[in-house]
Amino acid sequence: xxxxxxxxxxxxxPVTGVYSGKLGTWLFLxxxxxxxxxxxxxxxxxxxxxxxxxxxxxxxxxxxxxxxxIGGFNTLVLIISSVTMVMAWASLKLNNLSKARMYxxxxxxxxxxxxxVKLLLEYIPKFQAHHTPSHSNFFGLYFxxxxxxxxxxxxxxxxITYFIFPGSSLWKKDPEYYTNRIECxxxxxxxxxxxxxxxxxxxxxx
Amino acid sequence: MGGAHADISKHVKAxxxxxxxxxxxxxVTVAVSRVHFSGAGNIVxxxxxxxxxxxxxxxxxxxxxxxxxxxxxxxLAICAIFFVFLIFIPVLAVGELPPQAQHGMxxxxxxxxxxx
Numbered sequence: 001x002x003x004x005x006x007x008x009x010x011x012x013x014p015v016t017g018v019y020s021g022k023l024g025t026w027l028f029l030x031x032x033x034x035x036x037x038x039x040x041x042x043x044x045x046x047x048x049x050x051x052x053x054x055x056x057x058x059x060x061x062x063x064x065x066x067x068x069x070i071g072g073f074n075t076l077v078l079i080i081s082s083v084t085m086v087m088a089w090a091s092l093k094l095n096n097l098s099k100a101r102m103y104x105x106x107x108x109x110x111x112x113x114x115x116x117v118k119l120l121l122e123y124i125p126k127f128q129a130h131h132t133p134s135h136s137n138f139f140g141l142y143f144x145x146x147x148x149x150x151x152x153x154x155x156x157x158x159x160i161t162y163f164i165f166p167g168s169s170l171w172k173k174d175p176e177y178y179t180n181r182i183e184c185x186x187x188x189x190x191x192x193x194x195x196x197x198x199x200x201x202x203x204x205x206x
Numbered sequence: 207m208g209g210a211h212a213d214i215s216k217h218v219k220a221x222x223x224x225x226x227x228x229x230x231x232x233x234v235t236v237a238v239s240r241v242h243f244s245g246a247g248n249i250v251x252x253x254x255x256x257x258x259x260x261x262x263x264x265x266x267x268x269x270x271x272x273x274x275x276x277x278x279x280x281x282l283a284i285c286a287i288f289f290v291f292l293i294f295i296p297v298l299a300v301g302e303l304p305p306q307a308q309h310g311m312x313x314x315x316x317x318x319x320x321x322x
Contacts, residue, residue, distance in 0.1 A: 023278060026282070045299060082267050083221055187269075197256050
């Protein structure tokens with residue numbers, strides 16, 4: 001039995017003008033924009049709909065006790081992880097698999113730093129202070145938006161780890177295909193970074 | 207996307223440049239959030255900086271600067287139209303909000319800053 005081979009994993013598709021994985025990834029990211037966009041829209045609605053005063057009023061950021069230092073630190077961690085991700089792709093373009101794997105490893109490491117900071121310095125203390133999702137509209141949105149974002153980071157960790165270890169065997173068989181898969185993984189990873197670029201000021205600063 | 211080494215080293219330089227810009231703009235975002243602009247000024251300034259940072263990520267890290275395929279640009283254009291609609295839904299709901307909220311609508315920043 002012959003193994004089915006995916007067409008247009010390297011060469012551009014004659015109709016779309018790109019290799020199919022890339023267009024597929026962009027379509028997926030477009031759906032992700034809708035997913036996060038709906039939640040941002042909910043944020044705007046709940047914020048402008050909040051009464052000007054009283055217990056249901058939108059909390060000041062002193063009241064939310066969200067630390068801009070922790071949020072800012074995690075912003076920098078994600079920005080650096082985006083650089084290491086794109087450097088992995090650039091290393092593959094220069095035919096250097098071991099360097100690419102090192103950069104992918106760094107990306108995973110930085111992602112784990114992000115998640116640990118979020119969990120240990122933010123989520124757990126927030127729950128201990130009874131700032132749970134049911135506390136207020138603000139914390140409901142905070143946990144939904146950052147939780148969904150953190151799940152995306154976790155998903156990225158699994159995918160990148162796969163490409164460091166078992167997935168990298170593709171490099172020997174078809175290096176260009178492997179490079180393209182890393183580019184698509186990178187597109188996703190940069191999108192997750194891009195979402196955080198909006199989440200940070202919206203939740204921590206405004 | 208050229209596979210030539212010269213092309214890639216040009217890319218790498220752009221990546222480092224974007225990294226520095228993003229780091230600096232993160233500091234700027236925090237710094238300007240300390241300044242109290244009138245009305246919705248703080249929100250506008252923060253979102254303009256965030257949008258600029260996001261477009262740097264999309265253009266350089268996500269390679270859109272070098273992207274020529276119309277299929278991708280079409281997907282993005284349609285996505286942008288729906289996104290704008292999505293974000294404008296709250297504006298369409300303004301008439302439905304309770305009166306005190308409508309009153310407070312453009313008052314969001316002073317209200318947030320009120321706690322000092």
